[in-house]
Amino acid sequence: MAATKELSIDEKLQQLWELQQIDSKIDKIQILKGELPIEVKELEDEIEGLHTRLKNSQDEAGEMEEEIKNRKNAKALAKELITRYEKQQDNVKNNREYDALSKEIELQKLEIQLCDKKIADSTAKIESKQVVLDETEKTIKEREKNLKNKKKELEKIIEETEKEEKELQKDSDKQSKKVEERLLKAYTRIRGAYKNGLAVVAVLRDACGGCYAKIPPQRQLEIRQRKRIITCEHCGRILVAWDEPETEE
Secondary structure (H helix, E strand, O other), rough: OOOOOOOHHHHHHHHHHHHHHHHHHHHHHHHHHHHHHHHHHHHHHHHHHHHHHHHHHHHHHHHHHHHHHHHHHHHHHHHHHHHHHHHHOOOOOOOOHHHHHHHHHHHHHHHHHHHHHHHHHHHHHHHHHHHHHHHHHHHHHHHHHHHHHHHHHHHHHHHHHHHHHHHHHHHHHEEEHHHHHHHHHHHHHHHOOOOOOOEEEEEEEEEEOOOOOEEEEEEHHHHHOOOOOEOOOOOOOOOOOOOOOOOOO
């Protein structure tokens, strides 16, 4: 079985360059989508949070309404007891019994005052909570409308680019398998370090095509000779020059 032929630096650079061109096309599609996928996710999370807030506010309002109901019942019972104690006062046999009933009547009147205060407090809280509920419901409707438009816009872009993106991804996977594992790891690491995804760049106007830092003439000569992998001293990107290789004098 014949041994696998060792690729030249020129061939390795060519493979990396071709992979970069494919991946850059995929990146352009992602740029076309822009921040839409992130915006959609953020809106979905926000709406979920708003629904949770709405439910919590509704539960709190329900508890306050239950409190008002209980206080009204307690107030009605206190009134009944006052009526009963007042009738009993008409039939007491001594001052001690009369004073005891008077004390009970006074306690029930205090209970009524307390119930009135609690009812007023809970009513005010419900009114305040209703403002929050109305605002939350309004915000949810606005966010859901916005989400619908964002999703529609994103779905349109996906529909237009899905086929091309899938084909490019297949090409990228195929090309990646051709690249030496060590170089592929370096390419992936560098590519992930920059938002524009450029790991392999050409020398343009005596400068790095990634960070635009000037490259000394001697360094450019080494790049054109393609005898070793050379990276930019400033940004670490892999540098290429696709003209005829130059030989040392």
